[in-house]
Amino acid sequence: MQVQAPRRTPKIQQVVEFVESLDDNHRLKGKEDGETYLIEPNAISRIYIENRQVLAETTQGDYHLGLRLYQVLEILPAYFIKISQSEIVNLKEIERFNITPNRLVEIHLKTRKLATHHAVTSKQ
Template sequence: MKVRLDIDQQYAEEQIIIEAPSLSPRVQKVQDFVQSLDQKETLKGKFQDQLYLIEVGTIQRVYIENRKVLAETDIRTYTLDIRLYQAVEILPTSFIQISQSEIVNIDAISHLKLTSNGLIEIYLKNDSFTYSSRRYLKAIKEKLEL
């Protein structure tokens, strides 16, 4: 893979252009890495009326329960003061939306199980599990290369 760097004050903003004959796994990794540079590394979450900075990499899933957005880590579950669609925009590409009310960290997935009705049971490393919705199956399969 060749790398060319062109630095000039005439450019108003930084821009990265990837030229490739096809979207290979290597190119995809470069794209994901570059996109993750602008992502937040921490989110603010509440637990027992105290405010915590949660490292994004420790979040297993983000979901809605009782009209509140919750972030689950392997230790505890925090309440977030953002909407789920905002979390989708903030979180890095290692997170995937699996239903209208839930986002899962791909790195936190332990294993998957296909159900007889066409859904996917997603088991996380913290021993919890969840289900995907049919609406998001195509995106999940593409992202996980199933």
């Protein structure tokens, strides 16, 4: 980042520090309808791939992230886990689990959405 000013005043320094701190707290930049928003991780229930785009699902709607899934996972706090090749979930947003008769795990989120199914392996 580059800031140009006649001299570095305390106010200019505050602006520089604020902008630099935006990435420090794991916020993601998401786009919706041409606008860019800063998204707090605790507002995200899951991040998923749809039509080759990475989306963050929040209570406010879905936002295009413009990053690859592995890049998003590197930014997010530890309470996010990758549950499949195309989905990351917020552990704080999980309401319950279900194991189906065909040995898949259904992850039900507080938003009433169902996360991706995963095969359960058993040791026999």
